[in-house]
Amino acid sequence: MACDPDIAIPPGARRRVARIMSGCGERGAGAAGRTAKGGVYHQRKPRANPLYQCADRHLAELRSEGRLQRLLEERVIERFLKCGDPHHGFAPVYCSECRHDYLLAFSCKARYFCPSCHQKRVLAYGDWVEENVLAPVPHRQYVFTVPRMLRPIFSRKRGLLGELCRIVERLLIRAYTGAGVEGRPGLILFVQTFGDLLTFNPHIHVLAADGVFRADGAFVVPPAIPVKLLEGGFRSEVLKLLVAEGAIGERLSASLLAWRHSGFSVHNGVRVAAGDIEGRSSSLGLQRASDPPQLQRRIDSPIPPADPGRYAYAPCQVFPTYQPGEHWRRMSAGVASRNATTGRA
Template structure:
C-alpha cells in the first residue's frame, strides 16, 4: 500500500508570494492611478481573488469523520489562471491526467516548442483574438511535414496535437510561446477502420524548413490583418498610441525585460550571472530563423506513460514557483531561473512594486482558452471517438438504456477536489488522520461572515498574524564586481536580445 501524507491546510498568508502581493499591491494601484489609468477589471479581480484564496475568513467546508468525529476546515480556492501557485498546481495535475488517460494514451508523442520574436509576443498579448489563426498556421505547417514524412498526402492521412499556450518565461517575463504535443505518426482511415503509422524523428533540415514556413506565413497573415507594416528595409508593429488602461506599458516592459514602475522605469531588469556563457548555435532538433525558434528534441514512447505525464505537467505548470522566490537583505525580490540562460544568467531581481507589475502582465485575458486540440483530437474531428480512449467525439455512439455498463462509451469527468489533492500532493483527504478510517464526509459549506467568525472563534482556528518570511537570499554584490574564486558577475544592463534562446 502506497504511503500517503496527512492533510495539512495550506496557509498562503505565510508564503512570501502572498505577503508581497498583500503588502505592495495597494501601492502599485496608487502608482497606476497617478498616471490617470486603471488596471483592467479581470486583472484587479485576479489579485483580489488571490488574496482570498485559501483563507478561512472568506469561507470554508466543514469535513468530519463519522467514526471519531474529528473535524477539519478546508478553505476555498480562487481557481484563477494567472499566478496562483496552488490553483495552478491543481490545474496542472488535472490537465496531465486528462491528456494521459483520455487523449494521448497508447501513442508515441513528440514535443514541439515554438518561441516567437519579442515584438510578436507583445503583439499577440495585445491582440489575443489573432492567436487562433497564428496557431492554425503553426499546426498546419508541422502536421503537413509529419504527413509527408510518413509518405502520404493530407487527404490520405491525418495527425493530431494538443497545444498549451504558455504566457510566461523563466524570469517572470511575458513570453507567449507554444508547447505542442504531436503524435509521432499519422492516423489512416480505411473502410471505417483507423490505423496508426509511426514516422522517424525529424531531421535538422526538416525543422529548418518548418520554422521558415511558419515565420513567412505568420508575417504574411499579420501584414494582411494590418498589425504589422513592412517596407524595403524595416518591419513596424501597429500598436495603439493611446491605451485606455495601464496594461500595455506593463506588458511592454515585461516582454522586453525592463522595469515597469518606479524611479528606474525603462531600465533593464537587474540580473546575476553565475555561470560562464555558452554558444548556442543551430544544431540537432533546434532551428532559429528571424527570432523564431523551433525545438523538437523531447520524445516519449507509447509505453512511457510516466514520462509523458511528467512532460504534460511541465508544459501545464504554474507561472510562479514559490521555491525559487526569495528576498534579499535590502528587501528586493530575487527570482531564480529554472534553466540558466546561454550567457550564464541564473537570477533576476525586482523591486517589490515592479514584481507586482510583472504578475499583472502575466494575467491572461478572460475567455482565452490556453489549451487547444488539433487534427484528430479536435472536438469536431470525425475520427476522434475512435482514436481516443474517452471515445468522445463527433461520431461517438450515443448511450442507450439497453446497453450494459461495460458496453457504454467512457466519458471523462473532471477530477474531484479529493482526487486532485491525492494526485498532486499524495494526500488522501478521505482518510481521517485521527483514526485512519475512510468514513470522512463534508457536512457543511460555510459562506456567511457572521457564521464564519463564530465557528473560527469557537474552534480556535483563527489564522495567526502574518509572520516575517525567512526566505531570504544571499546578500547583494556590488554591480560589476567580480569574484575570481567563483567567477561570479552581476550585470545591471544585460542585453536580452531576441536572437537568444529563452523559454
C-alpha cells in the same frame, strides 16, 4: 486562530467550527484530513509564502501608481489574497469513518497566477488526458517561439495567441500528412507567455503523437520532419497574420522573411517512447506548470533582509531583483482572460 465573527456560521455549528479553527481539537484548521481518494489533505498556509506577502504588502501601491494595466489583474490579485483563508469562506468536512473533521477553505480558482489553484488544474487535466486522450504510441514535444521584437504585439493583442495555436496546428497536420500517408495526427497545444526570467515570451508547446492515425485505427510513423521546414512555415504564417491584423507593415515583414536568423525557432528534440507513461505526464506537466504559478517557490522576500522593497526571482542559477511595481507588471502580464485560448487538442 480565533473564529472570525464576520463568518456566517449556522448557530448549531458555531461551537464545533470555533474548536476546529482554534486548533484545540484533534484536527485544527491547519491539520490534515483524509480525502476521498485515501490521501491526506494538508491545509496550506497561504500567508506564509512570499508571493502572498509581496501582493498583500504592495497591492495598494500598485493601484495608486496605475501599475495594473487591466481590471482583470487587480481582481485576480484580490481573489488570490483570499484564497485558502478560512476567514473568507470554507466548508466543514467530516469523515463518518474516522470521526475527524476539518475546514476546507474556498479557493480563488485563478488560472496562471495562483500556485495552488493553477497546479490543481494542471494535475487534474494531466490525469484526464492520460486516461482518456493519449494513445499508447510514441509522442514528441514541439516548442514554437516568435522573435523578441514581435512579442510586445502579442502582449497588447491577446487574441492573437489563439491564432498562433491554429497556425502551429495547421503546420503540424501538413507536415505529418505530407509524406503521402492518409490520416490525421494527434495534437495537444498550449500557449505559454513567460520565459525563465518573467519576460513576456509567447510560445506554443505541443505534445504530438509522433505519427499519423489512419481511418482503420492503425498508427503509421512517417519520416522525420525537418525542423527548418517547420521554422520556415511558422515564420511565413505568423508574419502573414500580423500584416493582415495591421500589427506590422509589409516592409518589416519582408525584412524578417529575408533575414537568415529571424528569431523564429522550432525545437522538437524531446521524444517519448510508446510505453513511457511517466514521460508523457511530465511533458504535459512541464508545458502547463512552468508559468507564473511556479513563483511560489522562486521568490525570496526580501533580498537582502534589510531591503523590504526588492524581490529576488530565482528560476535557475540567475537571481535578478525587481522593485515591486516592476515585478507585478511582469507577473500580471501572464494572467489569462476568462475566455482566452490557452490550449487546443
